[in-house]
Every structure is written in C-alpha cells, then in structure tokens.
Amino acid sequence: MVKIIGLDPGISKTGWAVINLSGKSNVEFLGSNTISTDCRLSIGERLRIVFEQLKEVISLYSPSEAAVEKIFVNKNPKSSLTLGYARGVVILALEMTELTVNEYDANYVKKSITGNGHADKDQVVFMVKQIVKNLNIKCHHAADALAVAICHAYMKGSDFIK
Secondary structure (H helix, E strand, O other): OEEEEEEEOOOOEEEEEEEEEEOOOEEEEEEEEEEEOOOOOOHHHHHHHHHHHHHHHHHHHOOOEEEEEOOOOOOOHHHHHHHHHHHHHHHHHHHHOOOOEEEEOHHHHHHHHHOOOOOOHHHHHHHHHHHOOOOOOOOHHHHHHHHHHHHHHHHOOOOOOO
8 A cells, every 4th residue: 555645736726636556446535735824924934834834734644655737937027936946845844754755747647537638627627536436525726636646556556447
C-alpha cells in the first residue's frame, strides 16, 4: 500500500489531498483541504502558515510519497514569483520530512485525469469525483491536489482508472 499526498501550491490557497493506493486497482480517499492565508499578512507570515500547516498534515497522514504541481509562468511576473515562493515552502516541508518530491505540469495532470490538457477546473472536479467514488469535495484547490495525487499514481504504473 502506498500513501500519496498531492499538492496544489499557492500563496493564498494551497490545496492538499491524501490517497491510499493498494495494488493496481484500488484508490482510497483519506482526506483533503485547503491551507488559506490572509492577504493582509506579510509574505513571510503567509509562507510560515503554509509551511506549518502542511507539516501538520504530513504528520497526521504520514504519506510515503508526494506529488506537487509544477509552477507555470504567469503573465504577471509578481504572481509567478509569489507562487514560486509558496512552491518552495511546500517542497521544503516535504524534504524536511524526507519525502521525495515528484513534480507534474498542470497540463499533464489535467490530461491524465480528463484526457484534455486544457480542461477547466469544473471538468477536473467532475472527473476526480468519477474516479474517487462518494467524494464530497467542494474546493477546486483540493480537487486539483487530488488530481495531482492520482496522476502520480498513474505514473507508478497503476491502471486503476484506465
């Protein structure tokens, strides 16, 4: 059995989701949520919140593998930079807990989940709900994180939703 944490980093909202993968055909949803920060706080305070809350999630679920969505270059350089900061903190938290970081492009994740690398967020949420039955996930960031975890399971050679 492999426990995978998927992460969708962001400075305002960092989505996370944890699944168990057993054999080649069984995925079990364990939990998901979003780490949110207040835009009125300094960048350093916001990064500290993401780091500390993610460490708590890792401690609670004890994943054996981690998958993180890669950064994409935004039209706004400041947005790309702050996203990079958040990604760096996420990767640091994973490394500090000795988890190997597996990174996936957003388009690759979308294609592996929906068959379309340019799928919108609603399509990703819909397909994630088809893959993981009885899922009550409302936040796009948590759904994106779950999609990253499932994508990583695919890369491990699993065929549980093919």
